[in-house]
Amino acid sequence: MAGRRPTVYDVARQAGVSIATVSFAFRRPAEVRAETREAVLRAAQEIGYVPSASARGLAQRRTGALGLHSFEYLLDRPQGLTEGAVPLQVADLDLDQDVVSWDQLGPGAVSGPAAFPLYVDEVQRGFELEARRHGRPVLVGRSAESGGDVTETAGRVDGLAIFPGRAAERLVREVRLHMPVVVFGSPPDDDPHHHVLADNRGGARELVRHLVTVHGLSDLAFVGSQAPWDLRERFFGMRGELEALGLPAPDEVCDDTDLVDGATFDGVRALVTSGRLPHALVCGSDQVALAVLELLAREGVRVPEDIAVTGFDGILAGRLGAVPLTTVAQPMEAMGRVAVHLLMGAGDEGGRVVRLGTRLQVRRSCGCSRPPTS
Amino acid sequence: MAGRRPTVYDVARQAGVSIATVSFAFRRPAEVRAETREAVLRAAQEIGYVPSASARGLAQRRTGALGLHSFEYLLDRPQGLTEGAVPLQVADLDLDQDVVSWDQLGPGAVSGPAAFPLYVDEVQRGFELEARRHGRPVLVGRSAESGGDVTETAGRVDGLAIFPGRAAERLVREVRLHMPVVVFGSPPDDDPHHHVLADNRGGARELVRHLVTVHGLSDLAFVGSQAPWDLRERFFGMRGELEALGLPAPDEVCDDTDLVDGATFDGVRALVTSGRLPHALVCGSDQVALAVLELLAREGVRVPEDIAVTGFDGILAGRLGAVPLTTVAQPMEAMGRVAVHLLMGAGDEGGRVVRLGTRLQVRRSCGCSRPPTS
DNA sequence: TTGTACGCGTTATCAC
DNA sequence: GTGATAACGCGTACAA
Numbered sequence: 001m002a003g004r005r006p007t008v009y010d011v012a013r014q015a016g017v018s019i020a021t022v023s024f025a026f027r028r029p030a031e032v033r034a035e036t037r038e039a040v041l042r043a044a045q046e047i048g049y050v051p052s053a054s055a056r057g058l059a060q061r062r063t064g065a066l067g068l069h070s071f072e073y074l075l076d077r078p079q080g081l082t083e084g085a086v087p088l089q090v091a092d093l094d095l096d097q098d099v100v101s102w103d104q105l106g107p108g109a110v111s112g113p114a115a116f117p118l119y120v121d122e123v124q125r126g127f128e129l130e131a132r133r134h135g136r137p138v139l140v141g142r143s144a145e146s147g148g149d150v151t152e153t154a155g156r157v158d159g160l161a162i163f164p165g166r167a168a169e170r171l172v173r174e175v176r177l178h179m180p181v182v183v184f185g186s187p188p189d190d191d192p193h194h195h196v197l198a199d200n201r202g203g204a205r206e207l208v209r210h211l212v213t214v215h216g217l218s219d220l221a222f223v224g225s226q227a228p229w230d231l232r233e234r235f236f237g238m239r240g241e242l243e244a245l246g247l248p249a250p251d252e253v254c255d256d257t258d259l260v261d262g263a264t265f266d267g268v269r270a271l272v273t274s275g276r277l278p279h280a281l282v283c284g285s286d287q288v289a290l291a292v293l294e295l296l297a298r299e300g301v302r303v304p305e306d307i308a309v310t311g312f313d314g315i316l317a318g319r320l321g322a323v324p325l326t327t328v329a330q331p332m333e334a335m336g337r338v339a340v341h342l343l344m345g346a347g348d349e350g351g352r353v354v355r356l357g358t359r360l361q362v363r364r365s366c367g368c369s370r371p372p373t374s
Numbered sequence: 375m376a377g378r379r380p381t382v383y384d385v386a387r388q389a390g391v392s393i394a395t396v397s398f399a400f401r402r403p404a405e406v407r408a409e410t411r412e413a414v415l416r417a418a419q420e421i422g423y424v425p426s427a428s429a430r431g432l433a434q435r436r437t438g439a440l441g442l443h444s445f446e447y448l449l450d451r452p453q454g455l456t457e458g459a460v461p462l463q464v465a466d467l468d469l470d471q472d473v474v475s476w477d478q479l480g481p482g483a484v485s486g487p488a489a490f491p492l493y494v495d496e497v498q499r500g501f502e503l504e505a506r507r508h509g510r511p512v513l514v515g516r517s518a519e520s521g522g523d524v525t526e527t528a529g530r531v532d533g534l535a536i537f538p539g540r541a542a543e544r545l546v547r548e549v550r551l552h553m554p555v556v557v558f559g560s561p562p563d564d565d566p567h568h569h570v571l572a573d574n575r576g577g578a579r580e581l582v583r584h585l586v587t588v589h590g591l592s593d594l595a596f597v598g599s600q601a602p603w604d605l606r607e608r609f610f611g612m613r614g615e616l617e618a619l620g621l622p623a624p625d626e627v628c629d630d631t632d633l634v635d636g637a638t639f640d641g642v643r644a645l646v647t648s649g650r651l652p653h654a655l656v657c658g659s660d661q662v663a664l665a666v667l668e669l670l671a672r673e674g675v676r677v678p679e680d681i682a683v684t685g686f687d688g689i690l691a692g693r694l695g696a697v698p699l700t701t702v703a704q705p706m707e708a709m710g711r712v713a714v715h716l717l718m719g720a721g722d723e724g725g726r727v728v729r730l731g732t733r734l735q736v737r738r739s740c741g742c743s744r745p746p747t748s
Numbered sequence: 749t750t751g752t753a754c755g756c757g758t759t760a761t762c763a764c
Numbered sequence: 765g766t767g768a769t770a771a772c773g774c775g776t777a778c779a780a
Contacts, residue, residue: 003552004552005435005552005553006552048549048550048551048552050525050528050529050551050552051525051529052431052432052529053428053431053437053529053530054427054428054429054430054431054432054437054530055428055432056428056529057426057427057428057431058426058428058429058432061379063427063428063530065513065530087503087507088500088707088708088711090504090708090711090712090714090715091715093712095712095715095726095728098729099573099576099729099730099731100728100729100730100731101731102705102730102731102732102733103731104731105705105708105730105731116690117491117495117499121491121499125491125495126462128514128516129461130464132516133461137513137514137515137526137527137530138513138514138515139439139511139512139513139514140502140511140512140513140514141511141512142502142506151424151425152511153511154424155424155425155426155427155430156427156428156439156511175422176422177422177424178377178378178379178380178422178424179379199473202473316490316690319694320693320694331476331479333462334462334464334479337462337464338464338467338469340464341464341465341469342469352469354469354474355472355473355474356473356474356476356479357473357474357475357476357477357478357479358476359476
């Protein structure tokens with residue numbers, strides 16, 4: 001297994017040719033005599049030659065790979081929708097047993113509700129699928145919100161898609177990467193990057209229209225931090241639709257909790273204890289909505305009987321709880337695919353903005369008993 | 375955006391130092407005078423310097439990344455559990471519209487039942503999480519079952535985990551990669567690779583015990599190709615437990631359909647039309663089980679009233695159908711994490727076998743009405 | 749502390 | 765068709 005990795009020189013010696021011929025045999029097989037080619041390939045096979053992507057990348061000035069970098073705020077527990085989820089500590093396991101029993105693995109081992117793919121994961125899925133269609137390997141990099149790490153990822157790829165996360169929006173705007181860059185869900189400023197985003201305002205408006213016109217709810221409150229641009233857009237969308245419907249719109253969100261470990265949701269909690277609940281809590285994202293559902297359940301508030309709750313994103317976890325979540329779905333796989341498409345478009349010079357439509361997904365948490373769509 | 379990428383030479387010139395100093399400023403900041411370091415970093419920032427991983431990898435003889443390569447049989451439609459799923463064709467989209475409406479995206483856009491993460495995806499998730507804990511970027515490569523592509527992935531990483539898929543087992547055994555390698559779910563032969571696998575026999579036995587002792591079912595039939603090693607193990611496990619319980623065990627599977635596009639399941643179909651159904655269909659994997667459930671539903675056979683159906687793996691999709699699937703869950707996230715752990719263990723020389731325990735997940739499809747576990 | 753020079757394994761441009 | 769040989773950008777002895 002170990003030992004020095006064989007190089008073109010080793011193959012050349014083994015086959016009795018020069019390194020140029022070896023390179024040709026691999027890259028332009030047609031321009032090499034058949035027997036020489038055979039000999040080279042056989043030699044390579046025998047000694048276990050694996051071309052070094054580093055050397056190739058250096059010589060060609062391109063790596064051939066595409067990158068996807070996420071800035072994450074829940075760094076080592078992205079798998080947990082709720083607090084307290086402890087990732088599996090592999091180092092603590094005794095792997096030499098005959099069978100490492102399930103019980104030793106703890107909750108981090110299984111696809112429980114805490115292990116569903118989140119927003120980023122579902123977009124990543126589309127990214128990987130599309131990249132594979134182009135024959136490109138994908139490099140997945142993740143980091144906390146410091147800037148250095150993104151160049152770490154960037155150095156390995158020919159094009160990069162970025163999830164700026166909660167607070168890296170400015171950082172991403174400033175970084176200069178000298179390669180095609182796609183930014184997800186971030187305001188399309190005058191930066192040189194491509195932008196792929198969902199129609200946040202439109203989606204929020206459609207959702208609000210449903211709550212108002214179908215369920216007759218008029219007193220809506222928004223839950224979710226206003227730091228990320230897309231959540232602000234959703235709040236604006238909600239206000240815009242309320243006004244368009246002739247209803248009073250709140251000036252502020254009722255709870256701007258940031259979804260970090262141990263988020264308390266004081267605003268929602270205050271509403272509950274005051275006993276003056278609004279008709280609906282419009283949450284800025286599915287993850288926020290799921291946390292709110294959990295909180296309400298603990299407090300004995302029934303959804304949707306006592307109050308409606310909605311999300312935004314359309315992640316799988318929303319379908320699976322005791323109260324399936326009404327939400328605005330983003331076309332996550334499509335967003336990932338579009339990002340690859342933009343990165344592969346060598347011609348254009350960046351700065352494109354692709355806005356994808358959303359779809360209202362009516363489930364139980366808004367009060368619909370027999371959802372028209374699943 | 376475009377233009378030549380800045381190098382250490384550019385930074386050095388800009389900062390008025392030598393390239394060695396630039397390199398030091400990044401890699402051993404302590405050994406460089408503070409002001410020089412500042413100057414270098416500022417210069418780098420200004421001109422948008424991104425270190426080339428290719429050059430670095432070449433110089434250090436290691437890339438710093440870990441790889442995960444899957445051989446897949448459903449190459450461009452891994453998202454579909456059923457046939458006919460057509461992936462989104464990004465190239466056909468007009469991305470210059472104000473908003474690309476949802477309807478233009480087609481079914482490939484959304485997390486529908488056809489977009490759930492499959493076995494490979496869930497293991498990959500654990501792999502990525504653990505890799506990030508070690509600060510390693512992950513390179514995801516996928517290919518059909520030809521051998522060349524795996525070296526393509528291998529050339530880019532310091533350690534590689536491989537899903538051999540349906541038929542690449544032998545190929546993987548023969549390839550010599552000169553780096554730590556982990557193989558998932560493949561027989562632990564005398565190859566130099568590490569192996570991470572689930573306790574297939576044990577899991578199958580526990581499942582059969584449940585069917586026999588709790589539900590009183592005795593006539594069990596196995597569904598699923600016997601080409602992959604782990605499916606064979608599961609069939610052996612089933613037979614072993616039946617014999618241990620004093621029941622007759624089938625010599626052969628009742629249907630060895632390979633799960634490819636347009637799989638017909640003639641064996642199952644024959645049982646249905648003959649009217650002589652066994653008590654239970656023990657399927658070799660969840661994906662097979664879900665396809666069988668679909669077939670039975672079309673044929674008007676009720677599950678679990680007319681027949682019990684079980685799976686193996688524990689993928690999310692199994693929880694979500696009309697009839698939630700009783701299955702044997704593998705600790706998929708844990709398997710991914712363990713793989714990284716092994717790849718990072720520089721000391722040992724390969725050939726370790728880690729077998730992880732499974733867990734019976736009782737849901738509706740076996741006939742349990744109020745599942746003891748979710 | 750900082751600079752010079754060589755090596756890392758490929759690709760590609762030339763001669764032959 | 766094949767063989768020398770010069771980049772490619774960075775790390776790092778070694779020298780200064």
